[in-house]
Amino acid sequence: MSGTETYLLDGCARAGSHTLDVYRKHGGYDTLARVLKELTPAEVTEIVKDSGLRGRGGAGFPTGLKWSFMPDPAQDDRTRYMALNADESEPGTCKDRVLLREDPHRLIEGCLIAAWAMQLSAVYIYVRGEYRLPYDRVQAAVNEARAAGLVGAKILGTDFSCEIFMHKGAGAYICGEETGLMESLEGKRGHPRPKPPFPAGFGLWGQPTTVNNVETIFNVPFILERGADWFKNLGTEKSPGNFLCGVSGHVERPGVYEVPLGMPAQRILDEHAGGVWKGRALKAWFPGGSSTGLMPASTIDTPMDHDSIRGIGSMFGTGAMILLDETACVVRASFVIARFYDHESCGQCSQCREGTQWLSQIFERIEDGRGRPEDIDLLTDLAHGMAPGKTICALSDAAAIPTHSVVKHFRAELLEHIELGRCPLQAKRVAEGAPA
Template sequence: MRERERELVNYEKILLKNMETPGYTGDLAAYERAGGYRAIRKVLKEYKPEQVIEIVKKSGLRGRGGAGFPTGTKWGFIPKDPTLTKYLCVNADESEPGTFKDRQLIDRDPHQMLEGTLIAAYAIGAKVVYIYIRGEFALGAKILERAIAEARAKGYIGKDVFGSGIGIEIWVHRGAGAYICGEETALLESIEGKRGLPRAKPPFPAINGLYQKPTVVNNVETVSNLPHIINRGPEWYAAIGTPKSPGMRIFSVGGHVKRPGNYEVPLGISLRELIDEHAGGVRDGHRIKAIIPGGASAAFFTPEHLDVKLDFESIAQAGSMLGSGGVTVMDETTCMVWAAYNLLGFFHHESCGKCTPCREGSAWLYHILERIEHGEGRPEDLAQLERLCGNIAGKTVCAFGDAEVAPILSTLKHFRDEYEAHIREHRCPIGDGVAALAAR
């Protein structure tokens, strides 16, 4: 607990502040007692939609779903023509392995997210919002439905938002188990009731999105930032973090650490600080072997990368990506071939099947890794893996193709000797990778 207190002193929490306050229930009354729904009132009274877009541009807020695109700029692409119907979709399809922040934002402070959603909808002129929540989040969907009903009963959501004469409806749309629906155009297809197959871009959703109308898709954490940016001003927000990656970020830390959890820190702190100070460090008697810094789609790092700063540019420069903020730590008991094999099991299962390189390639990658891990690898397999990866990345409609090759190419780069040992010794030299279940 001592370390924890020090950290609380160091950084002022923004998004997790309410929910980390003892006794906070997350209902509408609690949210308003904590200062909630002030920002949307201010926006409706004082700002035109264009001014809200300018404020968000000035804050430097970048999307928290994975790509890090500047939010205000994304909104700016929406045509200003008031006769056009526009849609806002909130991406609550949190499915990137290693990431569990949006679930907490939804479960524990749904009104923070809803207030941000109203601000975003007003800014782009959307009268209808769909919150696309992954199907497995049954509890989260129930919590959101209840929060929306509370807000609707008070006139915060509906035909006349806060008596402004502006109508904004918010509906919860539940997914049904498909990772790819977190990709924004697959998400739109899924809302339209179809298979979640990503669309070719352009046209981008801002021009031709949901029901062929201009559409913005924003992540849960992204919209949750908005009330705070309005309340405290874009200059305040831009001063947190780094100049190009401003603000706080919630990192989900899991794997072999002492204290897995969601930690809200300014962008730009080191990976070492996040793991050692916040997540309690690697479990006793062990040392870090590899780290995935931004969800399963991000390239593996090694302990050499522990001083890399956690902001969009620094991580990209070091060869990986900040992605979804899901940080997975692995200690020396973890076989890297097994880890890549596990993740390719994920990608092989989740490939939507639209593009041949990804659909066929993910199966090939998975089966080659399977045989290497099981001691049946062939000397030519490593070159084969690299050739396959080169024929998938950049050759598909969406970024899934680039994502699925990242675990392989990065483990081949940093741990090639481990692959070679598997093939040479016809076995996994580390062990079967199976962590036992604790009895109690």
């Protein structure tokens, strides 16, 4: 891990940061103007590829490589789109909200640079329905940019034209999955599509489409302004740059913090989030949102980058750490998460539709004191049946991973909960003032 420099949140701290005036006063849209004048689309994609930027939406896929999957316009003259994924619904994840709300023009500049690189006709920004102020801020920024000749026909007096349209989600986690999102944008139910075909070949309305996350695209103007080498100097070799780490749960100062990829989770917890609340000990943590699984406290010194987190059997995901203190009940936490995935499954695949329901019901009965010792192996069997490759999208796996992790790392506590018929930690919580 290298670098202590910040850039992602710097603009957000300025008074009136969401307005065009303030953004332009600090050099906003200068990079877009230079890119349109001096760089070919292929050169922009090459710089983004060279920077090593990886998607911040969950899978960590290399962004420049993804852009290069779009067909060559000389050989395929279909209309081309980008869907900007601002659905942000993974439990624990709240980083995109800050960027949408506080620095929407930088996001628009990133979208337009991406649009130039991929020769797009339009960008659709799909915003989580509950994000009312962020949505209004981005819409106002698009209006301001359009009035200033930055969006729409002949951008900044060049021959390049690109529209930006906004879309509000309606509270469905599955609409954050890239093909569910495209179905929803087309006005249909957010049911993910089987892949292949992949969005670059058959996306929105059957046209070539790239789906990128808000934070991913937010990095783009910085990379084009400061260069790929500058970006590679931050973070780690395989996961360059800074990321926005959302920290929630039992910590003194929950929030969204900008840190270089590769910073150990323990340091983020101590130096930014103020440590575990009330001076208690850490019991467990989710490294990157609920679908990345519950890890034991012994792994908290792991560097927050894709490879290191994979090394402890988890995933970097959205980089959103959720921390549980020593009084937290892993059964209760597992039930809450399983219930979420059960509610959010779209129901197309039987493994996911039935599996998420059964996981939720089994965790509920253990939580209620009606669990049986054999339930632990039943949970594992069910989760195995929900593995990737058997379903249309990754939601099924997102529900299975926390189940596998809780059985692997907290089997003894599950068993104790079942044998006692109640939470073994309840007495401790009551002693500390919780309701009996």
